[in-house]
Amino acid sequence: MKILSLNQIRKADQYCMDYESISSTQLMERAAKGCFDWIIHHHQYFKLKKIPFIVLAGNGNNGGDGLFLSKMLHLYGASVFVYEMNISNHFSNDFLIQKNKILEHKINLKTIHEGDQFPFFNQDSYLIDAIFGIGFNREMNPYWKSFFDYINETKFKAIISIDIPSGLFLEKKHENFEGIIKATHTLSFQAPKLCFLLPNYADYVGKWYLINIGWNNDFLNKIKTQNYYIDHQLVLSIYKKKKRRKFSHKGDYGHGTIIGGRFGMIGSVALASSASFRTGIGKLSVYIPSCGYQIIQSVLPEAIVHTDVKDNWISNIVISHNNINAIGIGVGMGVHPQTVYAVESFFLNLLKINKKIPIVIDADAINILSSQSKLLELLPKEAIITPHPKEFQRLFGSWKNDYEKLLILKKMSIKYKIFIVLKGAHSVISTPNGDQYFNSTGNTGMATAGSGDVLTGIIMSLLSQGYSSKESCIMGVYLHGLAGDIASKKLSKEAIIANDIIKNIGEAYLKIKV
Numbered sequence: 001m002k003i004l005s006l007n008q009i010r011k012a013d014q015y016c017m018d019y020e021s022i023s024s025t026q027l028m029e030r031a032a033k034g035c036f037d038w039i040i041h042h043h044q045y046f047k048l049k050k051i052p053f054i055v056l057a058g059n060g061n062n063g064g065d066g067l068f069l070s071k072m073l074h075l076y077g078a079s080v081f082v083y084e085m086n087i088s089n090h091f092s093n094d095f096l097i098q099k100n101k102i103l104e105h106k107i108n109l110k111t112i113h114e115g116d117q118f119p120f121f122n123q124d125s126y127l128i129d130a131i132f133g134i135g136f137n138r139e140m141n142p143y144w145k146s147f148f149d150y151i152n153e154t155k156f157k158a159i160i161s162i163d164i165p166s167g168l169f170l171e172k173k174h175e176n177f178e179g180i181i182k183a184t185h186t187l188s189f190q191a192p193k194l195c196f197l198l199p200n201y202a203d204y205v206g207k208w209y210l211i212n213i214g215w216n217n218d219f220l221n222k223i224k225t226q227n228y229y230i231d232h233q234l235v236l237s238i239y240k241k242k243k244r245r246k247f248s249h250k251g252d253y254g255h256g257t258i259i260g261g262r263f264g265m266i267g268s269v270a271l272a273s274s275a276s277f278r279t280g281i282g283k284l285s286v287y288i289p290s291c292g293y294q295i296i297q298s299v300l301p302e303a304i305v306h307t308d309v310k311d312n313w314i315s316n317i318v319i320s321h322n323n324i325n326a327i328g329i330g331v332g333m334g335v336h337p338q339t340v341y342a343v344e345s346f347f348l349n350l351l352k353i354n355k356k357i358p359i360v361i362d363a364d365a366i367n368i369l370s371s372q373s374k375l376l377e378l379l380p381k382e383a384i385i386t387p388h389p390k391e392f393q394r395l396f397g398s399w400k401n402d403y404e405k406l407l408i409l410k411k412m413s414i415k416y417k418i419f420i421v422l423k424g425a426h427s428v429i430s431t432p433n434g435d436q437y438f439n440s441t442g443n444t445g446m447a448t449a450g451s452g453d454v455l456t457g458i459i460m461s462l463l464s465q466g467y468s469s470k471e472s473c474i475m476g477v478y479l480h481g482l483a484g485d486i487a488s489k490k491l492s493k494e495a496i497i498a499n500d501i502i503k504n505i506g507e508a509y510l511k512i513k514v
Contacts, residue, residue, distance in 0.1 A: 001191065001192070001228065001229040001230075001231045001233075001234070002191060002220060002223060002225045002227070002228060002229075003191060003192055003193070003194050003197075003225060003227035003228060003229055003438070004191050004223065004225060005171065005225070006134055006135065006170050006171055008223055008225070009134060009190075009191070011223075012190070012191075012215045012216075012219060012220065012223070013027060013215075015215075015216055015219045016213070016214060016215050016216055016219075019216050019219070020214070024061075024093075024094055025064075025094050025097055025098075027213065028061060028064050028065055028068060028094050028098070029068050030213050030214065031065055031163075031189050031211065031213045032065045032066075032068035032069040032072065032162075033068075033072065034187075034189075034211035034212065034213060035065070035069050035160075035162060035187045035211060036069055036072040036073065036076075038187055038209060038211060039073070039126075039160070040076070048073070048076060048077065048078040049077050049078065049079075051078075051079075051124060051125065051126060051157060052078070052079040052080070052081060052122060052124070052125045052126075053070070053073050053078055053079065053080045053081070053125060053126050053127075053128060054081050054083070054121055054122070054125045054126070054127050054128065054156075055067070055069065055070045055080060055081070055082045055083065055127075055128040055130060056083050056085055056127065056128065056129055056130060056131050056151075056166075057070075057082060057083070057084055057085060057095075057130045057131070058085050058087060058095075058130065058131040058132055058133075058166070059084070059085070059086065059087065059088055059089075059090060059091045059092065059095055060090075060091075060092045060095060060132070060133060060135075061092050061094050061095065061133055062130050062131065062132055062133030062134075062162060062163060062166075063084070063085070063092075063095050063098075063130050063131065064092060064094040064095040064097070064098040065130050065133075065162050065163070066082075066128055066129075066130020066162055067082065067095065067098035067099055067101070067102050067130075068098050068101070069128060069130070069162070070082050070102060070107060070128070071098075071101055071102060071105055071107065074105060074107050075105070080107055080108065081108045081110075081125075082102060082107055082108060082109045082110070083109075083110050083111070083112050083119065084099070084109060084110070084111045084112070085112055085131050086111050086112060086113045086114070087114070087131070087140075087144060112147075114141070114143050114144070115143060118147060118150050121151075121154050121156070123154060123155050123156060123157075124157060125156055125157060126156065126157050126158050126159075126160060127151065127154075127156045127158070127159045127160065128160050128162065129151075129159060129160065129161040129162065129165060129166050129181045129183060130161075130162040130166075131166035131167075131181070132164075132166040132167060133162075133163055133164065134163055134164050134170045134193070135170075136164075136166070136167065136168075136169065136170075137169050137170070137171070137172045139179075140167065140179045144179065145178050145179035148166070148167055148179045148180065148181055149178075149179075151181060152181065152182045158184045158185060159181065159182065159183045159184050159185070159206075160183065160184070160185045160186075160187060161181055161183035161185070161186045161187070161205075161206075162187055163186075163187070163188050163189050164186065164188065164193060164195075165180060165181045165182070165183045165186060165204045165205060165206075166180070166181045167179045167180035167181055168180050168181075168195060168201065168204055168205070169195070170193055170194075170195065171194075173401055173403050174200075174401075177200075177204070180204050181204070182203060182204050182206070183204065183205060183206040184206040184207070185206050185207050185208070185209065186205050186206055186207070186208040186209070187208075187209055187211050188208055188209070188210055188211065189210075189211050189213050190210065190211070190212060190213050190215050191210070191215075191229075192208070192210065192229045192438075194227055196208050197229070197426040197428070197438045198402035198403075198406075198426075199402060199424070199425065200401060200402045201402075202425070226410075226434050226435045226436060227435075227436050227438070228435065228436070228437045228438070229437075229438050229440055230437050230438065230439050230440050230441075230474055230477070230478050231440055232512070234474065235474065235475050235478045235479075235512055236512060236513075238467070238471045238474060238475050239475065239512055239513070241467075241471075242465060242466060242467060249282075250282035250283055251282055251283070252282065253280055253281060253282030253464070253465050254281050254282050254283070254325040254326065254461075254463075254464025254465045254466065255281075255282060255283040255284070255285070255323055255324055255325050255464065256276060256281050256283070256284050256285070256324065256325060256326045256327065256328065256460050256461060256463070256464035257284070257285045257286070257287060257319055257324050257326075257327050257328070258272050258273050258276065258284065258285075258286045258287070258327075258328045258329075258331065258456075258457065258460065259286075259287045259288075259314070259317055259319070259327065259328070259329040259330075259333070259346075260272070260287075260288065260314075260328075260329065260330055260331035260332050260333040260363070260364070260365075261286075261288040261289055261292045261314070261331070261332045261333065262289060262312060262313045262314070262332060262333060262334035262336070262339070263289065263291050263311070263312035263313070265332030265333075265334065266288060266289075266291065266292035266295045266296065266332065267295075267332065267450065268331040268332025268363070268450065268453045269286055269288055269292065269296065269331055269332055269453075270295065270296060270299050270300060271331075271450045271453040271454050271457065271498050271499070271502065272328060272331045272453045272454065272456045272457035272460070273286055273296070273300050273303050273457060274299075274300055274457065274499075274502050275453070275454040275455075275456075275457030275458050275461070275501075275502050275505065276328075276457040276458070276460055276461040276464075277300075277302055277303075277461070278502050278503075278505040278506065279457065279458045279461035279462060279479070279505060280461060280462075280465055281460075281461040281464045281465065282464070282465075283304070284302065284303050284304065285303065285304040285305075285306060285319070285324075286300075286303050286304070286305055286306065287306045287307075287308070287314070287317060287318075287319055288305070288306075288307060288308065288314070289307065289308045289310055289311055289312055289313050289314055290307040290308060290309070290310065290311045291311045291312055292307070293305055293307050306318070306319065310338070313334055313336040313338060313339050314333060314336075314338075314339050314342050315336075315338040315339065315341075315342055316338075316342050316345070317342050317343070317345070317346045321353050321355060321357060322355075324357055325357070325358070325463070325464040325465075325466075326357065326358045326359065326360070326460050326461075326463035326464040327357055327358070327359045327360070327460070328359070328360045328361075328362065328456045328457065328459070328460035329343070329346070329359065329360075329361055329362070329365045330361055330362040330363040330364050330365025330366060330368075330456070331362055331363050331364075331452075331453045331456055332363065332364070332453070333363065333364035333365060334364055335364055335367055335368060335371070339364075339368075340368050340371070340372065343365055343368045343375075344368075344372060344375060347375055347378040347379065348378060350378075350380055351378060351380070356380065357380070358382070358383075358384075358463040358464075358469055358472075359380060359383050359384065359463075360383075360384040360385075360386060360456055360459045360460050360463065360472075361379075361383060361384065361385045361386070362385070362386045362387075362452060362453070362455075362456040363391075363452065363453070363456075366385055366386075366387050366391045366394075366395065367391065367394065369385070369395060370391070370394040370395045376395075376416055377416075379416060379418055381417045381418070381432070382417065382418065382419060382432065382468075382469040382470075383418045383419070383469075384418065384419045384420075384421060384459060384463075384469055384472070384473060385418060385419070385420055385421070386420075386421040386423060386452065386455060386456060386459070387420070387421075387422060387423065388422075388423045388424065388452065389422065389423075389424060392409070392420075392422055395412075396408055396412050405422075406428070406430075406436065409422055409428065409430040409436070410430055410434050410436060412430075413430040413431060413432055413434070414432060414433070414434055417432045418432065419431055419432065419469050419470065419473050421455075421459075421473055421476075421477060423452060423455070425442065425444075426438045426439055426440070426442075427439040427442070427477045427481070429470075429473045429474060429477065431470060437473070437474055439477040439478060439481055440478070440481075441477075441478050441480075441481025441482040441484070441485055442477075442480070442481030442482075442484050442485065443481075443484055443485055443488050443493055444493050445484060445487070445488045445491075445492070445493030445494065445495070445496035446480075446481070446484040446496060446501065448496055448497055448498060449497075449498065450497070450498030450499075451480075451484070451498050451501060453498065454480060454498050454501050454502055455476060455477065455480045458476045458479055458480050458505070459472050459473060459476035462475055462476055478512075479505065479508050479509070479512070480501065482508040482511060482512070483501045483502070483504040483505045483507070483508040484496065484500075484501050484504075486504040486507050486508060486511075487500040487501055487503070487504045490504075
């Protein structure tokens, strides 16, 4: 799913109106009807009869959405109080059309002017925020900032923002976050907004949902963008390319290698390896310090185990490249001086061999890269690194805001011709051509020890099976997050451990196939 700019959103709206021969008013009412349907679906009828709605409507088209929604709620039997926010003297035509309909139905309507005393709001109400739309990009004066703060401080049953929380910029960076409505739910039209996927904005967007307003798919397919939201349809299209054949054998599904572990951290290798098998790899070798031999043989009898000459850390990575289809390196490895030297030698040797072996680099291998920055130049093209934010910062420096972070992410993936999976809520994949993909699955319960090791094993397994680096990243983060979502529904977010993610990879596959 494409993430569009403001200009592209407006073009998509216009094309929809032209293609279907409908007016802007009709498109507005379609959008508001979608919001109404969402509210009805999420709140039973008897609750709508009992809980009042307060609608704050600006003078533009976003306010028009709110006014038509108000009329629908009123006709449905809900108690509705509408406040026209007279922030400017400019009124859109569609707003005026909807205002006349409100007056015709004698719905409670009051106007708030700048300088007015703030009205008393019933805390047992749902607040509908339809003040500003996606085109808002300016600072507000102190009165309206204070009014928005007053809204945020009032303990409503819920605050539902239409399309985007009022005061939030769609594209412009915020110097500060004063004067933004803190929504509990955001009902956005057709496509996700980039700011919804960034950590700095989470407290303002709340839970967000997409309302289909009928954009034309042929037009959307022609729009060029570098930002994408990973959805089921995209992952299914990737999965279908590697459908299993009846007369196949384990050799058809790849032979991968996990390199990592140190004394006290062999579990990281066990998690990554187990995730690899659950994701469908045919054969798996592990390279670990000698202290981990019995552990891996006991917990993962399917794996082929190779050990370093050192008991407690890796000192010299000795693997055969001839029959290996992909490599995962770094989990639980540590940064012992001999390990650092072993990793340096490993990357040098990769350059010398004729065979291109896909690789995913995680954890301490990333930490070694950050301390030995010259190694970045040695990474094979289309290598995958999977840092969490602190590891990413150690590698490439700090940033002032989320937009600058995305810019650094893009620059580094282009510069080194690698894929970077920046882990977190809505993990973002940056590609060597500058495209960025934001994940749609996952939950806070996955913020637990070993979750990253599981992701490394999943991605390495997909690489081994012949998926490209790009496909492995996209499908890997989606599958990982989906398995975590399934686990959270069974156990609760608080109870998830990394092994629970692994146990639900199979069920995640079944959901992808649907």
